[in-house]
Amino acid sequence: MRALLTVLAAALSIGNAFAVDLTVRVTDGAGAGVENAIVTFTPTAAVTTPIRFDWPYQVAQQNLQFAPYILIVPVGATVRFPNLDRVRHHVYSFSEGSRFELELFGRDESRSHRFMQAGVAAVGCNIHDQMQAYIVIVDTPYVGRTDASGSVLISGASGAGALRVWHPDLRARGGAMNRAVTLPASGPAQQSFTVQLRAGGHAH
Numbered sequence: 349m350r351a352l353l354t355v356l357a358a359a360l361s362i363g364n365a366f367a368v369d370l371t372v373r374v375t376d377g378a379g380a381g382v383e384n385a386i387v388t389f390t391p392t393a394a395v396t397t398p399i400r401f402d403w404p405y406q407v408a409q410q411n412l413q414f415a416p417y418i419l420i421v422p423v424g425a426t427v428r429f430p431n432l433d434r435v436r437h438h439v440y441s442f443s444e445g446s447r448f449e450l451e452l453f454g455r456d457e458s459r460s461h462r463f464m465q466a467g468v469a470a471v472g473c474n475i476h477d478q479m480q481a482y483i484v485i486v487d488t489p490y491v492g493r494t495d496a497s498g499s500v501l502i503s504g505a506s507g508a509g510a511l512r513v514w515h516p517d518l519r520a521r522g523g524a525m526n527r528a529v530t531l532p533a534s535g536p537a538q539q540s541f542t543v544q545l546r547a548g549g550h551a552h
């Protein structure tokens with residue numbers, strides 16, 4: 349009996365891991381795809397598995413720019429800020445819950461900051477006004493960034509939850525759009541959002 353339950357539990361968790369292929373398309377008022385929108389699905393049921401992503405938790409300073417422009421990390425992640433330039437940078441965020449300041453004086457110097465609260469940290473440099481980046485801190489594994497066509501595929505989620513779209517130039521209360529959704533148990537699912545972007549947003 350115990351063996352059977354173990355097999356059943358394994359089958360259920362495998363089924364879960366391949367639950368739904370959710371495609372979310374984000375377009376502007378003219379119907380054009382919006383790139384660099386961050387889409388998260390947060391299940392109503394608590395996420396119990398550790399959240400890990402396979403990209404580096406790092407925002408480098410290179411050629412007087414931050415790279416990447418938008419970084420997604422889980423709550424509790426420690427993000428490194430290596431300075432790859434010959435000039436110094438003074439990296440900071442004043443965003444609520446994610447305030448920090450790092451003075452990076454030299455080439456190849458690196459410091460780090462741990463982000464303990466879900467949200468968005470707008471990152472700037474005190475010395476170079478044009479430097480701008482965003483760190484999106486999430487408490488769900490179901491997250492992705494829209495491509496040039498405005499689409500993103502989020503796999504593995506199922507059931508009821510909240511779908512959220514954030515973009516640095518989004519015109520919306522709280523800077524994001526939220527929608528309650530119930531995903532099917534399996535198979536493909538589609539959702540779409542029409543967003544309004546601020547004119548003259550950061551080009552990337």
Ligand SMILES: [Cu+2]
Binds near residue numbers: 412436437438473476
């Ligand atoms: Cu700088």
